[in-house]
Amino acid sequence: MDDKHALRSQIKKEIELLDVAQRRLEYKYQSASKPLDARYQRESGYIQASLKDAWTRLHAITGINTLPDELLLDIMQRVVWQSHGAPYNPHIRLRQLQCVCKHWMALCLGTAAFWTKFDLPLPTNGSSNIGLHVARLDNGFSKALTRSKGLPISLTVRPSNVDYNQTALRKILEIIRPSDVQVQSLKVNLTPIMVMTVAFALAQQFSRLEDLALVGETLPGSWRFPLALRTTTLKRLRANNLRLIVLDLPSSLSRVEALHFDNSTLLEGRRAAEDVEAWIYASGRYQDRGDFVLDAAVLQKLPNLRSLRIRNQAIAFPHSDVVSLAELRELSLVFTGGYGRQVFAEGPPFFQQVQFPKLKSLRVQSEQGTRSGTADQIIDSLHPIVAGVTSILLHRIIPSPEHLKMLLLRATDLKELDIGGGEISAELMRVLGDPMLKHLHTVKLTDIEKRSGAILEQMLSQPTEEGRQLSRRWHMRVVHSSRKGAGSTGT
Amino acid sequence: MSITLISKEGAQFLVSKPVADRIGVVRDCAYGADFWLGYAVATDDSMGITLANVTSSILSKILVWCEHYKDMEPLVDGDSNMEFPEWDMAYIGHDMNQILFVLEAADYLHIPGLLLLACKGIADVLDGRNPRGICDLLGIVMDFSHRQEVDMDKENGYWRWFLHPT
Incomplete structure (x- = not known):
């Protein structure tokens, strides 16, 4: 270590001397008031070359290449995988690191973890040479896959509308030989023409898939x-x-822990062939909106389900059995908005047909603001499931004070409420400070109107019991900046 | 309780115990656990603990971090997309040489949180730079053979095309 320091000091001294020599040279030629000639170029070139050599030697003993490989790999992993910065593509970044020097190349090529995420586009231009595309896939993608050395890989296939994308897709699926490559995560952007190819591949390979x-x-x-x-x-x-996703073997989902369905629903094949599918289409609006339709036959076969996210309205098929999702902890409902009262009147209430005895977290969001009446209706529909819930998020679904209070009184274990995405009135604010809500100890007001922020300040300054309770519970306020002039954030 | 830390140049830094506890070798030295490893030597309480490989300027910078985290836990583990607090990012900055010195010292002194932050700082500086830019920044010589360059061009061509197909 001491030798290294002595060498470092020696090289630094050398650099200082070279810098002085360069300045002297410049001074000498500038004071001569004549254009810089070949002699200056030669002398300056010599100094610059010596300087570069000295810096290289200095970096060789002090720079990044003196770090242990595990630290260098940690840095490289951050460069490759961090998803911000432009342009984001792990393989572009990996190539950039790989081309720095032999040592870095050896680290990049030899680290299997770098070769486990692939984001492959299908051809987007009808005039592309599909033969060339397939040949390049065969060379580049195959070669890159071998570097994963059997680690589980994650594969994304990006969409394309070109007719012959099936050929490229088939090539990708062919390269991923089940015996050599373990695909753990697969994301496919589908076009109608690709449906059968992908369905066939899912039925035939990907035996270790965990994320689809x-x-x-x-x-x-x-x-x-x-x-x-x-x-x-x-x-x-x-x-x-x-x-519609029609499931042929519901037992294959027995270990599923998370279901996220946006504009989609899941039916058991037998039921689909019977009457559920016909009922869905007969209801008319399904094709436009894509509600989640409860098929008890499928949900009953998900004993490990812990997280369920549904976009659009959840409705139960008439005569559906009651289902208990015994392990479900998180339920997220996302509405696209614009519903009228009549929507909720159709079909049996979803939350009376499905029970969530261990539900802890409930998130209800609307992409657009909802009318007060609709928000009340949504809130009322949640009554059967909130008893053991400890955390509720309501975003852009602002009910009237009475309906919110009724919900909160039923949620006897509720500890945290996050409400926002609109205007919180003084009456609603008083509900949030209601002393009867004994367990509630955290209230977050996210993305609220500026006027609501002023109401909050006023409430907190009042010597009422509600004001005191709210002051104790209130945790965070974020006023939406684009809605009412300048925004502010407070905690 | 206070502990005196002595830099490579002999400058003395008097720090409180919670601050010193953030530094692994000092903690071990003060409690005697890793005394035998020779990372730091405290022959006498009044002499303090000598950190022979850390300069005064880097030690004072490191103590700023330790002071900030004396009462709270820093991030010590996480994935590549983990967000660091704003204070951390402002602290580590974008000066590559300075970050490298901090990283070396954090490794030597056994400060996992600071090591992680320094790795993140270097990754941020490298992010978006091409190989030539990285070499210039870090003083690395591109030492590929002609054959390797040809092979790389071929594979790079493939990925360039493949990532931006026409």
């Missing part, structure tokens, strides 16, 4: 995705804009 995301297009019309999984290890299933 199927993303359809937001085009109007009906989809019907026949889902048959070879895997029994699936833990997370996400579906966007797929309308």
Whole structure:
């Protein structure tokens, strides 16, 4: 260590001397008041070359390459995987690091973890040479896959509307040989023409899949995705804009812990063939909006489900059995807004058909603001499930004070309430400070109107019991900046 | 209780115990656990603990971090997308040489939270730079053979095309 320090001091001295020599040279030629000639170029070039050499030697003993490989790899992993900064693509960043020097290249190529995430686009231009695309896939993607050395990989296939994308997709699926490559996470952006290819692959390979995301297009019309999984290890299933997913083997979902369904629903194949599918389409609006329709036959076969996210209204099929999701802890409901009262009157109430005995976290959000009456209706529909809930988030769903109070009184274990995305009136603020809500110890007001912020300040300054309670519970306020002039954040 | 830390140049820094506890080798030294490893030597309480590989300027910078985290836990583990507090990012800055010195010292002194922050700081500075830019910044020589350069060009060409297909 001491030798290293002595060497470092020696090189630094050398650099200082070279800097002085360069300044002297410049002074000498500038004071001569004549254009810089070849002699200056030669002498300056020599000093600059010596300087570069000295800096290189200095960096060799003090710089990044003196760090232990595990630290250098930690830094590299952050460069490769951190998702901010432009442009984000792990492989572009990996290539940049790999081309720095031999040592870095060896680290990049030899670290299997760097070769476990692939984001592959299908051809987007109809005039592309598909033969060339397939050949490049065969060379580049195959080679990169071998570097994963058997670690589980995550694969995303990006969408394309080109007719022959199936050829490229088939090539990708062919390269991923089940015996060599373990795909743990798969996300596929589907077009109607790809449905059968993907469905077939899911039924035949991917035996160790844990995370599956199927993303359809937001085009109007009906989809019907026949889902048959070879895997029994699936833990997370996400579906966007797929309308109907018809499940052939519900038992393959027995280990699923998270279901996220946006504009999609999941039906057991037998039931779909019977009457549920017909009922869904007969209701008319399904194709436009994509509600989640409860199929008890499927939900009953998800004993490990812990997180359920549903977008749009959840409705129960008439004559559906009552289902208990015994392990569910988180329920998230996202509404796209614009519902009228009549929507909730159709079909049996979803939350009377499905029971969540261990539910702890409930998130109810609307993408657009909801009318007060609709918000009240949504809030009332939650009564059967809030008894053991400890955390509730209501965003852009602002009910009237009486309806909110009724909900909160039923949520006897509630500890935290996050409400916002609109205007919180003084009456609503008083409900949040109600002394009867004994367990409630944290209230967050997120994304509220500026006027609501002023009401809050006023409430907190009043010597009332509600004011004192609210002052004790109130934790955070974020006023939306774009809604009412300048915003502010406080805690 | 206070502990005196002595930098490489012999400058003395009197720090409180909670601050000193953030520094692994000092903690071990003060409690005697890793005394035998020779990371730091305290022959006598009045002499303090000598940190022979840390300069005064870096030690004073490190003590700013330790002071900030004397009453709270810093981040010591997390994935690549973990967000660090604003104070941390302002503290570590963008001066590559300075961050490297901090990283070396954090490694030597056994301060996991600061080590993680320094790695994050370096990653942020490297992010978005091309290989030549990284070499210039870090004084690394591109030492590839001609054959390796040809192979890299071929594979780079593939990925360039593949990531931006036409």
